[in-house]
Amino acid sequence: MSGVKIIKIKAEDDGMRLNRWFLREYPALSLGRLQKLLRTKQIKLDGKRAEASTRLIAGQELRLPPLDEQKAVMPEKNMRQTDIDYITAMVIYKDSRIIALNKPSGLAVQGGTNTIKHIDGLLEALKFEKNEKPRLVHRIDKNTSGLLILARDRKTAEVLTKAFREHTLPKTYLALVRGCPDKLEGEINLPLEKVGEKMAVTPAGKKALTTYEVLDHAAKKYALLKASPMTGRTHQIRAHLEALGTPILGDDKYFGRERKRLTEIADKLYLHAYQIDLSAFYGKKMLLTAPVPAHFAQACQFLGLEKGK
Numbered sequence: 001m002s003g004v005k006i007i008k009i010k011a012e013d014d015g016m017r018l019n020r021w022f023l024r025e026y027p028a029l030s031l032g033r034l035q036k037l038l039r040t041k042q043i044k045l046d047g048k049r050a051e052a053s054t055r056l057i058a059g060q061e062l063r064l065p066p067l068d069e070q071k072a073v074m075p076e077k078n079m080r081q082t083d084i085d086y087i088t089a090m091v092i093y094k095d096s097r098i099i100a101l102n103k104p105s106g107l108a109v110q111g112g113t114n115t116i117k118h119i120d121g122l123l124e125a126l127k128f129e130k131n132e133k134p135r136l137v138h139r140i141d142k143n144t145s146g147l148l149i150l151a152r153d154r155k156t157a158e159v160l161t162k163a164f165r166e167h168t169l170p171k172t173y174l175a176l177v178r179g180c181p182d183k184l185e186g187e188i189n190l191p192l193e194k195v196g197e198k199m200a201v202t203p204a205g206k207k208a209l210t211t212y213e214v215l216d217h218a219a220k221k222y223a224l225l226k227a228s229p230m231t232g233r234t235h236q237i238r239a240h241l242e243a244l245g246t247p248i249l250g251d252d253k254y255f256g257r258e259r260k261r262l263t264e265i266a267d268k269l270y271l272h273a274y275q276i277d278l279s280a281f282y283g284k285k286m287l288l289t290a291p292v293p294a295h296f297a298q299a300c301q302f303l304g305l306e307k308g309k
Helices: 018-025 031-039 081-088 119-126 154-165 236-243 294-303
Strands: 005-008 061-064 091-094 098-103 145-151 171-178 185-189 192-195 198-201 209-218 222-229 271-277 287-289
Touching: 018 031, 081 119, 098 119, 119 145, 145 154, 145 287, 171 236, 171 294, 185 236, 192 236, 198 236, 209 236, 222 236
Parallel strands: 145 271
Antiparallel strands: 005 061, 091 098, 098 145, 171 222, 171 271, 185 209, 192 198, 209 222, 271 287
């Protein structure tokens, strides 16, 4: 048949379902039309009939009838150059498998009610030499700044999503807090449960464990902490530090009723995703670090606190 194409399945598509491959490569092709082409054997894998749910194997030959009108020519999002520059300026590390961003405070990772600009909507600008945009594999709060890891292919996304879910890639945050813990290092082992719009410490809550270390303090009125979540509860560090009596500066939700804004520093959340240890993923020592944003560094300087290394 004139126009028939033979496509060799790439290594990065190994294990992908056939229908998902078509959704990516031929987004204008309806599921009904795909099913008909499969049923009439116009689409074959290694010369054999395939099903929509068939898992692809690297090196297989996929036979396609003429589908030019349904090729992946759906226009990429018309991104303004200012948005492209905005997201690419966040890149602090890139290799063939991942991209690491240093996300600013105030930018959401994903869209939602009244959220127009977000990381997920800007990923088209981060393809670089790849044919597909990177994928989100974990989240940080909108008002938390710092490290956000993106996977550059499906297989890496599956591995990293599982690793972050199972907490095998240690994360370290920096937090600027009011007050100072009595113990300069320790752990906060308090169960958390969603109560209203907040996470609260309750006996019925799910296990939540955070370790911390005081890096510096100003007469115990303010302190710079290093905190590592050992579990992955929503707002875990924020809720735990409030429970410890040292709420994070700039946190409207977890600062308590007596929250007072320091007019001398920016009115932002002072929680920063500082480091992620990716050694378990790479099989060798690999520690990524995101420099603190200007507002964080300026606040530390104003309060006489060392940022730490």
